[in-house]
Amino acid sequence: MNPPADDLDRLMAVMAAAFDPEYGEAWTRRQVEDALLLGNCTYELIDDCGNPPAIGCAAAGFSLSRHGYEEEELLLFAVDPKHRRKGLGARMLVSLAEAAKSRGAHRLLLEMRRGNPAESLYRTFGFQPIGERPNYYRTLHGDRIDAITFAFVLE
Ligand SMILES: CC(C)(COP(=O)(O)OP(=O)(O)OC[C@H]1O[C@@H](n2cnc3c(N)ncnc32)[C@H](O)[C@@H]1OP(=O)(O)O)[C@@H](O)C(=O)NCCC(=O)NCCS
Structure with a gap:
């Protein structure tokens, strides 16, 4: 996929604002x-x-x-701090779950650093921890901080 430059600009603006x-x-x-x-992202x-x-x-x-065989991995996920805690993150997870299902995925995976406050969002959504690095x-x-892998089963 070759995204429009404008989309990349907008994505990178959120990236710069959102990650510590x-x-x-x-x-x-x-x-x-x-x-x-790569074509699968x-x-x-x-x-x-x-x-x-x-x-x-x-x-x-x-x-x-x-997306891979029967699984979709959330690689990056961010909301600009100006717009947090208004449900935008949850809305993107819903949208990703629907899109991943339509691409044939049976579960969503993500990796999170231990202690990231996003954990409560993931757990509320239905993600379960399945492993640690x-x-x-x-x-x-x-x-050093552990990584926790979470999975969400797509019904
Ligand atoms: C994770 C992230 C995308 C969530 O976006 P969001 O739009 O605020 O998410 P929502 O509003 O849908 O959900 C917010 C929920 O997440 C949790 N949460 C997120 N940030 C939190 C914080 N700083 N403190 C406490 N809870 C937090 C809470 O459960 C919160 O629910 P509540 O507002 O009802 O208490 C956003 O916090 C972010 O961009 N974080 C930095 C980048 C990042 O760490 N991404 C995830 C990598 S694994």
């Missing part, structure tokens, strides 16, 4: 472009009302996912 540099989780524009070129942008942003309007959030993430200050 301490954890090194944000991707570069090049990484996003490369992932989308896709993205969604939403505006502050939860709709696809109109041309020229800023995005409030995005998700980036990769000890010391998987490294912070800017050199501390």
